[in-house]
Every structure is written in structure tokens, then in C-alpha cells.
Amino acid sequence: xxxxxxxxxYNKNKRLIDAAIEKIKLCENDLxxxxxxxxxxxNYVKELLEEIPANKExxxxxxxxxxxxxxxxxxxxxxxxxxxxxxxxxKLGYNNEMINACYLAVVNHxxxxxxxxxxxxxxxxxxxxxxxxxxxxxxxxxxNPEALKEIIDLYLPILRNDLLKLENSKILFDRDYNSYIxxxxxxxxxxTK
Numbered sequence: 001x002x003x004x005x006x007x008x009x010y011n012k013n014k015r016l017i018d019a020a021i022e023k024i025k026l027c028e029n030d031l032x033x034x035x036x037x038x039x040x041x042x043n044y045v046k047e048l049l050e051e052i053p054a055n056k057e058x059x060x061x062x063x064x065x066x067x068x069x070x071x072x073x074x075x076x077x078x079x080x081x082x083x084x085x086x087x088x089x090x091k092l093g094y095n096n097e098m099i100n101a102c103y104l105a106v107v108n109h110x111x112x113x114x115x116x117x118x119x120x121x122x123x124x125x126x127x128x129x130x131x132x133x134x135x136x137x138x139x140x141x142x143x144n145p146e147a148l149k150e151i152i153d154l155y156l157p158i159l160r161n162d163l164l165k166l167e168n169s170k171i172l173f174d175r176d177y178n179s180y181i182x183x184x185x186x187x188x189x190x191x192t193k
């Protein structure tokens with residue numbers, strides 16, 4: 001039986017991905033950027049890769065590493081995440097081409113960026129779709145519903161049409177928005193009337 005492609009990517013890059021997971025666990029107190037958010041991003045990346053041809057290995061590595069810099073600082077975490085990834089990849093003996101491709105996918109996931117590489121576009125859009133990721137919403141609802149206010153007020157109105165660049169990303173957004181976010185928002189509105 002063939003090994004799942006993502007299991008193969010994980011096994012090949014186990015030390016690198018495990019290092020990202022350990023570093024992002026340092027952000028566990030951040031309701032919006034914790035390991036659950038990272039898992040949402042990885043899962044959205046996998047779904048986008050079903051429809052968009054790209055280097056899966058670069059996308060998966062970048063998805064795991066995209067917020068690692070938040071363990072050091074919030075503003076400028078994209079560059080910090082990329083720098084930390086580069087250092088780890090050099091230490092583990094990755095070639096410069098792979099290091100640079102992963103670095104570019106990580107540093108260009110900022111909302112205002114428009115990455116040139118398709119891998120960067122996939123990671124960026126997956127991170128933006130994860131504004132409505134189940135792990136983030138479930139944790140915020142459970143621990144601090146006020147944390148969703150910024151997402152609801154600032155990002156939901158512009159997320160789909162203004163922030164997402166790939167058509168496949170808009171399809172995933174529509175699916176998840178219509179399947180559970182709409183229901184939650186209706187529940188909130190009923191509770192405030």
C-alpha cells in the first residue's frame with residue numbers, strides 16, 4: 001500500500017516540523033495563534049493542494065512554520081518566522097533552493113503581501129481562511145468569546161473578497177462560512193436581541 005503523500009512529507013521533514021510544533025506551543029496563551037490555528041492552516045493547505053499544482057513539501061513546511069516567530073514577537077513575526085526557519089533548515093542540512101522557497105512562503109503570508117510563488121499564495125490564503133478555522137473559533141467561544149469580535153467586525157466583511165487571492169480559497173471559505181460560522185453568528189444575534 002502506498003504511503004500517504006503528507007505522511008511521507010512529514011516523515012522526511014520530521015525534525016523540522018517537530019521543531020516548529022515545539023516552538024508554536026510557546027504561543028499557547030495566544031487565543032488566535034496557537035497550535036490549533038497552525039493545524040487549521042496545514043489542513044487548509046492540504047485542501048488547496050488538491051486543486052492547485054504546487055510543491056507540497058514547501059507548502060507543508062511553510063504552513064507549520066508561518067507563525068513560529070510569534071513565540072518571539074508579534075509585529076514582524078513573519079520575518080522572524082522566516083529567519084528561524086532558515087536557521088533550522090541550515091542546521092538540518094537542507095539545500096539553499098529549498099530553504100529559500102520555504103522562507104519566501106513564510107515571510108509572504110502577511111495580509112498585505114501578494115506572494116509571487118504559488119506556494120506562498122497557498123500558505124497565505126490558508127492562513128487567512130483560518131480566521132474562520134474551527135480550532136480558533138471553538139477555543140475563542142470556550143475561553144473568550146470577545147476575542148472573536150475583531151474577526152467578526154474587521155475580517156469577516158473583507159476576508160473573502162479582499163484578502164483571499166485564489167479562487168479555490170474562496171470556495172473553501174464559502175464552505176466553512178456557510179457550514180458553521182453563519183450558524184454561530186445567527187446564535188450571537190439572537191442572544192443580543
